Amino acid sequence: MKLLLARLAFSKDGRKLLWVILVPVFLLILVVVMLFSEQTSQPPGSYTVGSQLSSAVLQYEGAVQAALSGYGLEEHIALVLAIMMQESGGTASMDIMQSSESIGLAPNTITDPMYSIEVGVAHFNKVLEKMQKSEVDLDTAIQSYNYGLGYIDFIAKNGGIHSEELAQTFSQQEAEKLGWASYGDPAYVEHVKRYVGTMRDGQVIDVANASADFQVVYETMQQFDGYPYQFGGMNPKTSFDCSGLMVWAFREIGANLPRTAQEQYDISKKITADELQPGDFIFFTGTYNAGRPVTHIGMYVGNGKMFDANGGGIGFSNLNDRYWQEHLYGYGRIVDFVGGEEG
Template sequence: MTSRYIARHRAATMHSVRTGQFLRTAAGIGLSIGTAVAGTSVAQADPAPAEEVVEDPASSPVDTSPLPTDADGLLDRLNEASRQAEATSDRVVDNNAALEDARVLLDRANEAVTRSAEDADAALARVDEVRGPVTELSQAMYRGATVDPVTAAIGAASPQEAIDRRAYSSALNATRTAAVEELEDALTDAAAYRSLALRTKATADFQLADYGQQQIDLAARTAELDSLKEQISTAVDGMSPEQKQRWVDRNGPIDVDVDQFLNGASAVSSGVVGAALSKLGSPYSWGAAGPDAFDCSGLMYWAYQQMGKSIPRTSSAQIAGGTPVTRDQLQPGDIVGYFSGVSHVGMYIGDGKIVHASDYGIPVQVVSVDSMPFAGAARY
């Protein structure tokens, strides 16, 4: 019986190792889901002080009233509408990525459920296997097969028989105790497998449904903004030469000597800054990431790609994903975020300047780092 118990104990030990591995795997899936959700939340907007109401251009109401006829009013409306369109475009990209991640996590959770069902069945089989010996031992004790060591020794015919009886009694009681513990462990394992796997799947299902609903909401807002983009395009294209120049110059473009900025810079910064500066004059296009047209985060993304480095695709995610940098710590190659919620970005090139893809009708240009409200910076 002792050898049979040892064999079962070894099997139980191996099963416990597998249990631990499964629990870590399932917990990892849950953590991945939580991380994905948290990451998306951070990417959408930076937290603000409780007393401050932070405007979110990706969800603020769209002004669909007729465009102003005066130059200043028209430029202000176009600026606000363009920020809304760019922020919404970023949100769509973020949500599509999160939705795909949720699908992957759900597939992994479903696999975990399948594995847990198999392991739970194995645990229940061990329950049946262990139940027999426990029952036999209990019945043997009921019939008096085991007695306390003192009684066993008193009834012995000789000292050797007393020793044998006592050893047998102790071994039998120890075996019974171990068998009962193994039975309890097997039952606990079976319940843990099913419970954790089903909870993990439920979490993945919820996240997938949540991102799916967000996708529906964003699709409706995108359709609304598509109409607004057409108005922006029509208005900008129909501007008088004077109005169009005011639009292009609204952030104070600066002529730069590209070679001067790259001279003496580090290999990394000169590479990524050089890539971004090589696109000076390229047109702006919502949702574009090169090589011929760009939105603001698309230019950052493309420039880093030329250095073989992948960074997040959208404005707020780019600021959230790198190492935070303060305004006075900026170095060439750092990405600078602007406006609440980080709805716009540019690349610091040194000497208090950034290169950025500004807006529809405005080519990629260099402007002062302080030409827009600073909202943070990140280094990659």
């Protein structure tokens, strides 16, 4: 075979024949690679209905499912319900999906919840269609429900992957362009995703009822020991800030935390110092001027220590230090860990 290919390569007609043989082979390999990458990426319907949805939202689950089925998007039921929860909680407005503006009307013009669902799902479908065409990630599509389709174009030109930093940049650009004080919600993705659960090894896990091995989160955090602190950072490439570290580590057990320390405090089950166990959160106030009470978070690891990202870097901090005692705000539990032994 090698001899035949060599002979073909050294003649004009042979080179043409060689291309005829090799091109289909290369195309076949390319198709196989593309199919494999699609199968190994996170399926868009991997979210499950979160336990923190209000009864006011859950009463519309059947109507949302029916609307989604018209577009073949039934797998997105959990995500659309989470969007509704973020937009209105099911009660803040009769336009429960805040979809009036998507058809050029003033906010809350729609006064029929069923029509709001119809229009909202139609807008969601447009967002997903453009997401696929522009080859951006699902988080970009979620943010675009709040920002509009222009955000997808923006992300497509800036790497194709949503981040809160890019969302903030887009918000500032649009606000300046329109002469507004602000534009949309830069943290919309995290605000929506706090209302969904995820699948891990066939089990539903969300921030309200997750149960997992403390060691998984602990070891995930430990690998970043010594990394520098990075305000706004939430992945190993940029390093982390305090809440970004928690978001990254807790995703290892399928728990989707909201983005900021304040939001993580808000959704946590409040506990006392006597109830504190490894894996619980410790919240602090006044560590910088954030315009909100809770400004810092650490994860308790036992023996009076926490693991956190602060101005000195990522690592262990002694809770008995005067600074932390002076800024202590409270304690919270997200996950009922198993295997969290003090040591």
